[in-house]
Amino acid sequence: MELIIAFCTDDGENFNDDHFGMAKYFHIYKFSDGRAEFVETRENVKYEEDESLKHGDPGKARATASVMSGIDVMAGRKFGPNIVRLLNKFVCVVVKTDRIADAVKLINENMKRIVEEKNKGEKRKHIVLKP
Secondary structure (H helix, E strand, O other): OOEEEEEEEOOOOEEOOOOHHHOOEEEEEEEEOOEEEEEEEEEOOOOOOOOOOOOOOHHHHHHHHHOOOOOOEEEEOOOOOOHHHHOOOOEEEEEOOOEHHHHHHHHHHOHHHHHHHHOOHHHOOOEEEOO
16 A cells, blocks of 8 residues: 655754644655655645634644645654644654654554554544654
């Protein structure tokens, strides 16, 4: 099975320090047959944040989802309260590492588990992966 996975980053090598949707960029990889191939970088069209809005605002979730066309899985160090909305469309993987290269390896090693979660549809839960 082929999966398209987005990794949140500000510098292209490491995960950003904030929630997934607050990253400057998303590095997109295609995972298939035990291999991971970098496909593209997408710029985050950040939700215009109103200071009165809180984390978990539905508009923030829509803004993040709008950049994720064709994506199956989101991978990052942190997700905010909107994870409950994102799980309706994506598998959300919390990766307890800093470097995207390390996360790519962890995801490849746990592909069966990720595919099983994807197949649960709207009943899916997030996954936590540690080195």
